[in-house]
Amino acid sequence: MEPKVILVTGANKGIGYEVVRQLCALGHQVLLSARSEAKGTEAVARLKAEGIHARFLQMDVAREEQVRAAAQEVAGQFGRLDVLINNAAVLLHDDKHVSEDQATVFEKTWRTNVTGPLLTVKYFLPLMPPGSRIINTSSGGGSMTDPVGGWSPAYCISKSALNALTRHLAFELANRQITVNAYCPGWVRTDMGGRAAPRSVQQGADTAVWLATARVQETGKFFRDRRIISW
Numbered sequence: 001m002e003p004k005v006i007l008v009t010g011a012n013k014g015i016g017y018e019v020v021r022q023l024c025a026l027g028h029q030v031l032l033s034a035r036s037e038a039k040g041t042e043a044v045a046r047l048k049a050e051g052i053h054a055r056f057l058q059m060d061v062a063r064e065e066q067v068r069a070a071a072q073e074v075a076g077q078f079g080r081l082d083v084l085i086n087n088a089a090v091l092l093h094d095d096k097h098v099s100e101d102q103a104t105v106f107e108k109t110w111r112t113n114v115t116g117p118l119l120t121v122k123y124f125l126p127l128m129p130p131g132s133r134i135i136n137t138s139s140g141g142g143s144m145t146d147p148v149g150g151w152s153p154a155y156c157i158s159k160s161a162l163n164a165l166t167r168h169l170a171f172e173l174a175n176r177q178i179t180v181n182a183y184c185p186g187w188v189r190t191d192m193g194g195r196a197a198p199r200s201v202q203q204g205a206d207t208a209v210w211l212a213t214a215r216v217q218e219t220g221k222f223f224r225d226r227r228i229i230s231w
């Protein structure tokens with residue numbers, strides 16, 4: 001397989017970090033992106049200690065000027081991007097009751113979880129040739145058909161919006177032969193998922209790595225465990 005240039009946002013820890021680890025191990029050139037330079041370089045150093053070589057790219061997805069600058073950096077270094085994996089997201093502690101919470105909870109969540117992927121697509125798209133892929137890390141919490149559990153409503157609404165964004169982008173980019181899909185990693189043991197979650201980061205990362213590298217022709221779909229699930 002031709003090595004691809006792949007960018008993973010919010011990859012200094014958790015599922016994103018594991019996605020980077022697995023993609024590097026498959027021989028791809030992977031950009032480990034993080035908003036914190038200190039955390040990002042430390043993550044790259046941890047991988048290097050395992051014999052895995054990723055490149056650090058500083059980018060806060062909620063800050064448009066940083067996304068623009070990061071895209072310019074990738075244009076200069078590689079001249080292209082084959083796969084964009086939007087992984088960065090927040091789930092705020094005070095995200096409890098949509099009818100009562102401060103509007104800032106909703107706004108901050110939306111800025112990272114929805115505007116962030118929109119900005120990365122906008123600025124990296126010019127680098128993406130036909131055959132490229134955009135993968136949005138969503139959640140069953142954003143599903144309109146799964147039972148709604150009543151947890152973290154701003155987060156769940158942001159993932160519903162990310163699913164909708166996935167479908168619209170898939171339609172818009174079909175004529176450029178760029179596929180756009182969303183996936184749910186399941187409930188995973190990370191800082192966000194907590195210790196009680198049943199899945200490891202290896203299990204959580206699997207579908208993203210598969211969507212990035214396998215012969216997947218689908219676009220505008222929602223996946224879990226390598227299978228299409230309903231929105």
Ligand SMILES: NC(=O)c1ccc[n+]([C@@H]2O[C@H](COP(=O)([O-])OP(=O)(O)OC[C@H]3O[C@@H](n4cnc5c(N)ncnc54)[C@H](OP(=O)(O)O)[C@@H]3O)[C@@H](O)[C@H]2O)c1
Pocket residue numbers: 009010011012013014015016034035036039059060061062063086087088089090112116137138139140184185186187188189190191192193194197
């Ligand atoms: N864990 C689960 O059970 C689960 C389930 C369904 C979906 N997901 C999704 O899977 C993805 C990864 O989650 P995770 O569990 O690995 O969470 P995590 O351990 O909390 O990691 C989230 C990552 O996103 C980064 N981030 C947050 N805001 C950012 C911003 N504005 N710009 C750039 N990076 C930013 C964080 O950076 P800092 O270290 O600087 O905060 C961190 O690296 C998310 O999209 C999440 O919604 C997770």
